[in-house]
Structure formats: C-alpha cells, structure tokens
Amino acid sequence: QVQVVESEGGSVQTGGSLRLSCASSGDTSNTIVMGWFRQAPGREREGVAAIYTRSGNPAYSVSAKGRVAISQDNAKNTLYLEMNSLKPEDTAMYYCAAATKVQRPTGGVFSPRQYNIWGQGTQVTVSS
Numbered sequence: 001q002v003q004v005v006e007s008e009g010g011s012v013q014t015g016g017s018l019r020l021s022c023a024s025s026g027d028t029s030n031t032i033v034m035g036w037f038r039q040a041p042g043r044e045r046e047g048v049a050a051i052y053t054r055s056g057n058p059a060y061s062v063s064a065k066g067r068v069a070i071s072q073d074n075a076k077n078t079l080y081l082e083m084n085s086l087k088p089e090d091t092a093m094y095y096c097a098a099a100t101k102v103q104r105p106t107g108g109v110f111s112p113r114q115y116n117i118w119g120q121g122t123q124v125t126v127s128s
Contacts, residue, residue, distance in 0.1 A: 002026045002117055004034075004079075006096045009122030016086050020122060022079040022096030030100040033109050036070065036081045038092035038124070045095070047110030049081060059109050086126045093121040 008021045020036070035050035049070035050059045058070045069082040079096060097115035107113060 002028050002031055002098055002100060004096045004098055004117055004119040006094060006119045006122040009094060009124045011125040011127065012086055013127050014087060016126070017082070017084045018086065018124060020081040020083070020094055020096075020124070022081075022119060024077040024079070024098065028077055031098050032102065033099040033114065034072070034079050035097045035099075035109060035115060036079075037095045037097060037112060038090075039095070039121075040092040043092075045112050047112070048094070050109035051079070061110055083124075086124075088126050088128045090124060091126050092124060094124050095119055095121045 002024055003026050005023050006020060008019060010018060012018055031053045033050055033052055036048040037045050038048055039045040047061050048064045049068055051070045051072055067083060067085045071080045096119040098117040099115045101116060103114050
C-alpha cells in the first residue's frame with residue numbers, strides 16, 4: 001500500500017509563495033489520481049488541485065485557478081503544489097491524498113471520498 005507524507009508548509013505574508021511537497025513510498029504502481037486538499041478550523045475539507053498520475057494532466061478548483069500549480073516528479077515519487085499570491089483565506093492544514101481505486105458513484109477528483117490514502121497534513125498560515 002502506498003503511503004504519503006506532506007512537508008514544506010509554513011507561514012508567509014499575503015502575496016507570498018510556498019511550494020508544498022508530498023513524498024510517496026511503498027507500492028505506487030496503482031495510484032490513479034493524487035490530490036491536494038485543505039481544511040481550515042470549523043470548515044469542511046476542500047479540494048485544491050489534483051493530477052492524474054499516469055498522464056500528468058492537472059485539475060484545479062475554481063478558487064485555486066491561476067494561483068497554484070500541481071506537478072509531479074515520478075523519478076522521486078514526489079508531488080508538489082506551488083502556491084502564489086497567497087491570501088489569508090488560504091490558511092489551512094493542507095493534505096496530500098492518493099487514490100488507488102475508483103469509488104463509485106464517483107464525485108470527481110475533488111471529492112475526498114475518492115481518495116483512500118491520506119497524509120497527516122502540513123500547516124500553511126498566511127498573515128494579512
């Protein structure tokens with residue numbers, strides 16, 4: 001079973017940038033989609049970006065479009081999330097997730113239920 005671990009979160013000022021990392025280990029051969037989610041206190045977990053691992057095709061949530069870029073380095077088994085023009089509302093715990101099987105009915109790549117493997121999160125704080 002694949003395992004994922006997030007890192008490189010931190011504190012930045014409004015307008016700043018961060019590059020989150022997600023390292024995968026174990027059997028990664030069955031990974032279909034990987035995604036970045038975030039959850040602020042008192043709020044539901046929401047999708048930020050996702051990538052179809054075999055093709056490299058990305059997908060972005062409406063709120064993240066134009067400000068984030070998801071990418072992967074298959075040789076290093078590492079997923080990245082580059083975030084620019086950060087806003088205070090981006091403050092949240094960011095989670096990396098992997099989907100090794102399709103859940104049906106599917107809610108799409110931004111449905112947390114599509115992912116069966118989750119990291120423990122990395123905190124991102126954006127000050128105003």
